[in-house]
Amino acid sequence: MATATLGPPGPPTRTRRRGLNRREDTLTGFAFVLPQLVGSLLFVIGPLVAVVWYSLHDWNVLANSFTYSGTDNYERLASDPGFHDALRASGIFSAGLVLLNVSLALALAVMLNQRLPGTATFRAFFFSPVVVSLVAWTIVWGFLLQADGGINGFLSQLGVDGPNWLREGPTAMLSVIVVQVFKNVGLNMVLFLAALQGVPKEVREAATMDGASPWRSFWSVTVPLISGTILLVSILTVVGSLQVFAQIAVLTQGGPGTSTTVIVYYLYQQAFQFQEFGYASAVSVVLFVIVAILTFVQWQTRRRWVFHEV
Secondary structure (H helix, E strand, C coil), rough: CCCCCCCCCCCCHHHHHHHHHHHHHHHHHHHHHHHHHHHHHHHHHHHHHHHHHCCCCECCCCCCCEECCCHHHHHHHHHCCHHHHHHHHHHHHHHHHHEEEEHHHHHHHHHHCCCCCCHHHHHHHHHHHCCHHHHHHHHHHHCCCCCHHHHHHHHHHHCCCCCCCCCCCCHHHHHHHHHHHHHHHHHHHHHHHHHCCCCCCHHHHHHHHHHCHHHHHHHHHHHHHHHHHHHHHHHHHHHHHHCCHHHEEEEEEECCCCCCCHHHHHHHHHHHHHCEHHHHHHHHHHHHHHHHHHHHHHHHHHHHHHHCCC
């Protein structure tokens, strides 16, 4: 009786081939995201967990002590007048920076969108501070804002006796805000300009034909269409304002008194001047929570005023 012989195995089925391709695609995707994942674990999540752990300890480098203290550092923050002053200074700085930066950037973008002669030079003039070293920019402004500096020298030519900008409380905070506004307003200006150039021309023309004035057309047509960019710029500016350090360190060193001692500079003082790393870690955790809450609130309120949000 003849016996059947088995031939070589046939080609894999279409389902099996599709499964192999899907597995290869998955492995390829993991290979591409693995460096970013490892970097996030090592330089973001890991340090964040470590800071929370340090905040629960009394870590004094000078005394060479590292003991578990529970929530003592956070209880100390609640009753620390210096931390309360830092919160107030950060709130004033953030409010002033966001108001001036966003409004000025939007106004400059509207002007540039008119395509008037000299627009390229004007845009380069306001964007150039963005690429300048932050410390170099701040040092130059420090010389200009001194009691006998360039700004008061110019005012004296007009018969005006200028104040000591960096050594008086109100003018010190105002000076730091203005320096930061001129440093970063160019970036927000470019973002707003890109958004304005994306607004359909036909929509603005239709509003004009319906009898809307330029001002009414801007607020009722243009602003809603660029509201997504306004949200982005607002979030970036708020987060950046709460992280300011170099300007304070170079211009005022937190003075006069504690009028310009913002949270990050207060954190620096506690960690590197007083060597209380556990307490400084608690300050950084609170700062992280504040930034997270403000970002979350801004993101959640977008549905009320951002166009096309549902």
